[in-house]
Amino acid sequence: AQRVTQPEKLLSVFKGAPVELKCNYSYSGSPELFWYVQYSRQRLQLLLRHISRESIKGFTADLNKGETSFHLKKPFAQEEDSAMYYCALRNTGANSKLTFGKGITLSVRP
């Protein structure tokens, strides 16, 4: 069975500090990994996906198959990054369901 683990519920940092949101997964095949974000009073939206290998809003995430991890990182946090972040997994090559972690609240203080 596929599973996504986000070990922390809350991360609170000061503006300008580095951020790392942890995500580990278990899956027997070759998954697609995603980070979704939900800002206050907004809907869930895609932040980035590992196959794109791009940086969005200064965030990056590298898929580490050896450690089965997909941690989200940003070198200098901004107040507008405060939100709920969910890591998610999907079967490769299939338009199928997403399996989400429980999510982590990122709070960036001024």
Next chain:
Amino acid sequence: GAGVSQSPRYKVAKRGQDVALRCDPISGHVSLFWYQQALGQGPEFLTYFQNEAQLDKSGLPSDRFFAERPEGSVSTLKIQRTQQEDSAVYLCASSLPGPLGNEQFFGPGTRLTVL
């Protein structure tokens, strides 16, 4: 253009009542997903449609849950004889089909509270 819309946004039901939740996907999106998000949890998959065909309903928690998409556009999630444990936010998402899969666009959700 408009994104995924859901109605109602909030629904309060007494235990034992039936409820119907509606999802309007993005025009042209043939894939439609329903997820259930309990308080403090991530979304959990319920069911998936491609056009009008329900291809996966493995996540529906009981036979009280039923979903349909008769014309391949609007979808309705029905919950019969609601229980307190059904209280959650119900999310709908839609996407284009494709061999590599495509981004799922989420609606605002319907918050169901069962008293």
